[in-house]
Amino acid sequence: MDGTPPGRGHERLAWGRRAPRDRTAHGVRRLRDLLRAGMVRAGATGRKLPSERELMLSHGASRTAVREALGLLRDEGLVARLQGRGTVTLDLPALMSLREYHGVERPTPSSLLGGAIRSHVLEETTIPAPAGLAELLGREPGDPVLCVDYVGTVGDDPVVVATDYVRMPEAAAVAGTPFRTDWYVRLADAGLVVDDTEILFEAGVADAFDAELLAVRPGEPIMIMEQLLRDPAGETFNVAVIRSAGRRMTLHSRQRRTGP
Structure with missing residues (x-):
């Protein structure tokens, strides 16, 4: 007895027995990732x-190993x-900078938000704000x-399904503005400035609703996001809940250290 909780000791032993046997698979996995x-x-x-x-x-x-790695990419x-x-290469994920996705940087022409996306309204209506949403919107x-x-x-490929909630009086300007391409363009056309955004990213799996709207299989990985959009005064005027087919979008971020 060494004082190690029985469960944890067995977990370490099981992992130790399993790892060497998978050495070839590790090489295939690394090659797939690099490619x-x-x-x-x-x-x-x-x-x-x-x-x-x-x-x-x-x-x-x-x-x-090369053939197995290519086979994994084909399966994907x-x-x-x-x-x-x-x-x-076939249908590669759309690549965009994280700052573009936040809406605080002008998108490049090749970006998903550079004009390629088209939005199709499922429903647009005015609702009474539930307590939690009302609190976020002040x-x-x-x-x-x-x-x-x-x-x-x-094109014909669904990338995101989103619900945006906009407070008054900003909502009146949005309601009177056509939906030309993406949500940020609609806000800009409505004369609204997105000065600061906050996004909570989660990994999830598609349920029956996601599967139908995003043309994926139930249980397939998706990204789930909650976003707060703020005006130049720092007030949240827009709350969004977004679900994206994870395999269709890649976010790129680069940050520089600013302190010691």
Whole structure:
């Protein structure tokens, strides 16, 4: 007896027995991750990957490991083997900077928010604010808020399903503004300035509603977000709940250390 709780000791022993047996699988997993990261950063659909032999030489991997890694990427729907062309990229996730996603940076033309997305309203109505929502918006429970339910698509591919709640008086300006592309554009067209945003990111799985709206399978991984949009005075005027097909979006963030 060494004083270690029985459960924890057994967990460590089980993990220790399991790890060495998976050494080959670890190499395949790492190769898959490196190939996937390079593809997403390049961001070009239809781009040809290096040949199996080139991948073997550049990564010091066996042919079996290369084929298994490519097989995992095919299972994910990111690559396909085409006759006479080799392995090419397919439907890569949309890449955008995290600051663009926050709405505080002008999107690049190639970004998801650079004009590629189109929003389709499911329902737009005024509702009495529940207590929790009213508190976030600095209003009283029962005060009217604009509720906008919509799906954002790129081409025919649904990317996000979102519900935005906007307080009065900003809601009146939004209600009278057409929905041209994405939500930030609609707010800007309504004359509203997003000065500060806060987003809570969670990993989740698609339920039956998500599966139908996002064209994914129930149980498939998705991103779940709650977002607060604030005006230049620091007041929250918009609360959003967003669900995104995780495999269709990649967020890029770069920060520099500002202190010692």
